[in-house]
């Protein structure tokens with residue numbers, strides 16, 4: 255459902271994604287995309303969604319090349335970028351109507367909006383400008399927009415960043431409520447998030463894919479924090495005085 259073939263990305267002379275990253279994510283799988291700050295997760299997600307042209311390689315969604323069959327690919331893809339895009343002056347209703355019209359959902363749009371408003375529990379804020387909503391509610395509007403056309407594939411860039419524990423739990427319930435009917439790729443800084451929702455982990459470090467497997471494999475030789483530290487620090491063990499944190503934020507500059 256999601257395929258990366260030999261992807262790499264240079265920003266001028268700077269190599270953000272290197273070593274021809276390739277992987278396949280089959281239908282129904284939930285995959286957590288992990289890595290320290292600056293590892294290349296957003297760059298990879300942008301290439302997978304067709305928002306950024308790779309320097310080499312390609313990507314496809316549901317068998318459609320994101321560059322040469324862009325419209326077909328985007329019909330099957332819901333993308334929640336790191337910060338939006340949400341128009342602050344629009345209400346959720348206006349935004350969803352605008353997105354649905356742009357996607358030519360036709361007469362089904364009204365009932366589909368009602369469905370995603372239900373899934374994301376937006377009833378109370380449906381007429382309030384997006385710019386005046388809390389961060390958690392904005393994320394739920396973003397999710398509603400990504401789900402609107404009922405895509406087979408969802409790619410979400412740090413959907414729980416900046417949310418409080420209640421909002422994270424709520425968001426996790428939304429994701430789990432989608433069941434395994436959709437293929438999900440979710441980047442996160444919260445290791446236990448991966449543990450809670452994902453069937454598989456892709457871990458990137460300095461633009462390279464350094465682990466591809468199940469969360470249980472990551473935990474074979476200790477905690478997930480220890481495995482993360484080892485894989486992002488050239489095999490070095492987690493120093494004994496290092497606090498075992500649930501969040502990896504700030505591990506690398």
Ligand SMILES: Nc1ncnc2c1ncn2[C@@H]1O[C@H](COP(=O)(O)OP(=O)(O)OP(=O)(O)O)[C@@H](O)[C@H]1O
Pocket residue numbers: 265268270289290291292293294295296297298
């Ligand atoms: N437009 C750009 N021009 C130059 N360098 C860039 C650009 N976008 C990203 N980079 C660099 O590419 C590297 C990877 O960035 P990217 O945003 O993909 O990392 P990330 O894993 O998503 O990080 P974070 O977890 O902090 O969001 C970083 O060193 C970043 O500074």
